[in-house]
Amino acid sequence: MEYDLFAENAGQDEGIASAFAFISRPGYAEVRFEGEKILSFVQEHLILRQFVMGEARLRPGGAMEIVCFMPSCFFGPKLLRAAVKQTNIGEAFIELTITPEKVDGDLREFVEEKRVVLIEYLPASTRFRYTITANLQIKQDVRGGEGLYITGMPQWGDDDYAVVEFDDPLLSGGVGPQVPMTQDWTGLPEPILGEHNFTTLWEKRFLAVTLDTKERGLRRLTFNRVVNGVQRFFNRYILVTKPGTPYFYHKTDGTALKMTPQFGFPCGHHICEWGFDMHFYAMLPKAGADLPFKKGQRVVLGYTLEDVEESEIPAAYANATEAEIEADERPLCDLPIYEEPACGFTASAMDHPDAYCWRLTGQGAWNRTGGKEPKTGALEIHHGAEGGESTWLFNYFGPSYAANPIPPFSRHRLAAWVKADELDKVTLTFTLDAHQGPAMYSPRVPVVSIATAEQIVTRDGAWALIEFESQPSGTYTLAGRIAFTYTGKGSASMSGLEVERL
Secondary structure (H helix, E strand, C coil): CCCCCCCEEHHCCCCCCEEEEEECCCCCCEEEECCCCCCEECCCCCCCCEEEEEEEEEECCEEEEEEEECCEEEECCHHHEEEEEEEEEEEEEEEEEEEEEEEHHHHHEEEEEEEEEEEEEEEEEHHHHHHHHEEEEECCCCCCCCCCCCCCCCCCCCCCCECCCCCCCECCCCCCCCCCCCCCCCCCCCCCCCCCCCCCCCCCCEEEEEEEECCCCEEEEEECCCHHHHCHHHHCCCEEEEECCEEEEECCCCCCEEEEEEECEEEEEEECCCEEEEEEEEEEEEEEEEEEEEEEEEEEEEEEEECHHHCCCHHHHHCEEEECCCCCCHHHHHHHHCCCCCCCCCCCHHHHCCCEECCEEECCEEECCCCCCCCEEEEEEEEEECCCEEEEEEECCCHHHCCCCCCCCCCEEEEEEEEEEHHHEEEEEEEEEEEEECCCCCCEEEEEEEECCEEEEEEEECEEEEECCCCCCCCCEEEEEEEECCCEEEEEEEEEEEEEEC
């Protein structure tokens, strides 16, 4: 069989003049508008090993807004291949259907699923409107445990819905770099985010989402990795919103991405703090007390997605109250962040949305003004006369956590000022996780470098400077961690940590 790898498929309405075109070749397809790619489909993605729909643009010539969608409600990452067909086309629209063809575990015996993607061009506002609709038919009773993709997110209070995750779009620019990017790192297969991620051009584009919650009304939830990670009502449980009410994802230029559910059930929401993908849930009534979905049940779940101007955001949404951080949540997120080229230990994660923080295991405190130099802070450990073992740990080093690359066989120089009642009981540990291939599928081998009082290079009063060069990284390294540990009596402090790739 011969393939024209770039043949345009005009579908059943061949001959209609349209700015849209559907391009299909083995293993790949894309939608173009006036010759520019605005949406793509990949079969059995090389790294993700699943069917991928993404690279969505919402304006002609505009930025990529959605890195990827989740093109199946019940199969999730087990959907490996799908038939993508153009079913209709007109002067200003194109319609596609996505039908699962290959699913791990033969899960199609439980659910039949078809997804329809309608893309309309709205010339008056120079933008596209996506309408994505999932059509589901339950073929057997589903109680959970069948292997279907059903979220494990807990429900709030007395909520007891049958939950369908109907999409999980990953925002392009939902996060910015954790630290200043000093080197472009392109062409590697993971982590996979937006078109400018892991380059010196990488910037945060999305700031917050405003939604109309069932219990508290309109709230603006600012994207903050550490804060969102501890907000129970707004993110650690499924946040339920009023049926049919839109979500506005606010961007740095004042525009917003508007998502509007097109069904009569409440919608649910959860932010994944790693990359700010938006988990969308349909909160359906259960088929029975212990039966979420029953044989013969049909469900249609759709939503629209479009980019809107600042003037189109309703005033009530634009002026919505900030989502609350509860009193017992605040200590879990008001913590010092990691910084490059030096940690001053004065900045809180609450004020730096893209940063990750240090956390303490054991006894101690963050002292914002206790550093060696004026206007610097320190990580402190307090054991008293009994002694003990405590660690300040930063667990988010490396490009997996939106930071700079770690090329093969990299060495790092670490330096930190420390003081302690028993200086020989202080250790500074730098660990890099090496892989021999894609980190998702290959074993992790820690490369550990440890410094103690033996690596002190100079002293200044009570403070001593520990400085050392790490072991070389592995051939493929995406993540690591830094630990300041004290096992002695009394107190110990660390200030002015510097980390430099040599």
